[in-house]
Amino acid sequence: MSNSQYEKVKINEVMVDFVALKLFIDNQWRDIESRQLSLLKLLIDNHGQPVSRNQIMDVVWHDTIVSDNSVSQAITQLRRSLNDGKDTPRFIKTVPRVGYQLIAELEFPELTTPIKQQLKQQKKTYLSAVAVSAIVTLTITVLAYQLSQPKIQVPSYQYESRLTSTPGPESFLRYSPNGRYLAFSQISEDRQQMDLAVYDTRTQSVHTIKNTGYSEEAAEWSPDGNWLVYFRHDPLSCELRIMSVKNPVETWRLSPDSYFHHCQPGYSRQKLHWIQNNLFFQRWENNRPALTKLIIDDKKNKPSVSEQHDIGTFSPVIFDIDKSNHMMLLVEKNLQQYQLSLVDLASLDQTMLEQKEEAYWGIKWHKSNESFWLGNRSLRLQSLTGYQETVHLPIGFIPDIDLNPITKQLAHTEGLLNVNLYTLQLDELIPIDLQKAKRLSSAARTDILPTISDDGVQTAFISYQRRSNDGLRHAEIWLKNKYKKTASLLVNLPEHVKPQYLLWSPNGENLILGDSQFNIHLINVYSKHMVPILTNHPLIDAVNWSSDGKLINYDTIEDKQTQHWQYNLQLATSILINKNNEPDETPQQLSITALKKLNPSYRNYLQLLASFLHQALANQLPVDNLLPSFAIYRPYVFTNGIYYVVKQGHQLYLYLYLFDKQENLKIARLGNYEQDVQLKLNISASSDGKEIVFSKLEELETDILVQGKVTDD
Structure with missing residues (x-):
């Protein structure tokens, strides 16, 4: 097999793409270092025969002198990429005192040798003969499968009206049990706090019912519709308050409110859920969200809290509860993944429905145990089995949804936001006037994660296209030099790369890009080329440049022990420095x-x-x-x-x-931060702290729209 030319090869169950520098493993494509692929190709070319360590050094490091340890580390990294075990190998076997041998089965799906072409020609007539029969069989099979899949009948909705058109955001939509009123929070005129408002569907008018100087958010109706409970908070305090809404809506602003329960200040709010005599809400404790239930005593003139219980060990980011059967749709976050689950509140049984990197916004039940609504970059209806239909594509994004229990009208907030980058130069590290800040980026894009070089001259940042024709957001890395007027494109990012941070090298020649899968990419600012250098390290941590910018230090966790590594840019390989058995510093x-x-x-x-x-x-x-x-x-x-x-x-x-x-x-x-927009805002500075670059959220605007139901589902 020596000197064979091939672009792809299947090794056991793993597909290797030598052109794209990727592996298809565990149902997904993963990046792999070029050095690992060179080693793998050498083993493939000598399939079944042991390859000595000297051969590996001659071929993989043909122009560089390396130590014997580099070979061991390269084999270890390749085994990790292939999910191969040293003790029970299925891919690479260690041959004592000789070297290493590839023992996996090989397939060459794209081998194009003359013999292969001849075989293809001989088979062409036969394949043509069976093609029609195969297509017919396949079509019948696919149709039968599709017909057997549980789907949802998607009701037809069409735009009906816009309920609000005021500066700033509206949020926390909640219809009353009789469907007449829609409670929501809107920013005050001075944009200092959120006020509580109600839209009357009968008179088509908005009433501001609470504007006390505090922020009033996330109103919820009692099951009988006679009471409203909501969050009232400022920077130092937070309470759940309750007020009567038994009288005509015009008098609600005069209704006294009173203390209902305590909540922790500082954290973001989520909707309350009042079901029979239970009120569910997200409570923060020890910097962790918890699902909490309040037992409500409504035998007196006013409902009051009699007991408090935490429900399970859930950490809700957002959730919605079906009031008819107490089934909960729950979103939790684990590292960089959001997990959507179905939870039975009676038994606390939890079933995962899906997980993804994109945040969930505006989740709302549609039909019990069948389907629900989702927001974010589109308004869509999804079944519990995963079938999904898009009902509406907004110009911007959809952060909140609620469904009228009587008319089935769908209310949702829809809006736009700008995130711009600013630079600021300080003569001394003292308080300054922000008016001296200069905008660095274009408002036509969403720019985040600015990172400034140590000398304060160059700023790299991530730029997202707001919306493209294919519905995806394309990400790019741009570079702005302090002494040049315009920024320049550095690299286009593949769709699967979700950037989390950028780190400048001390000499300003290279950037490290860390993504959501804990892969590390190297970007050279002169060649404008990006290559993955560390992949398939799910526990990579503490990435740092050496002082000369020639090495990258990082840690991994192996068998619950921290291992310290160095990646050499010149040799393009990692070397294990030592293992640390000592506990980390507190x-x-x-x-x-x-x-x-x-x-x-x-x-x-x-x-x-x-x-x-x-x-x-x-x-x-x-x-x-x-x-x-x-x-x-x-x-x-x-x-x-x-x-x-x-x-x-x-x-x-x-x-x-x-x-x-x-x-x-x-x-x-x-400035202001009026609503959580799930964007990575940050600040960066030069090594002396006098050159600053920061993200700034500007012009967040959302309005309330109503989609009217045209046909039944």
């Missing part, structure tokens, strides 16, 4: 030297910084807990301190903690 023990090494590639990055600042600042902190703010705006560590953003009410403030002076400064007000 946030209280973290030294300033260790703290300065932190960057967004660390899995516990936010927790470490929040814990350090809590300890360092004690009572000086502007809020009780920093993690809710860090979930919105990712902080940044540089040589002299930490830049971080704190959300106070709906206002965002930029702070700077200085290591040497142990001083905390409020640098500037960054």
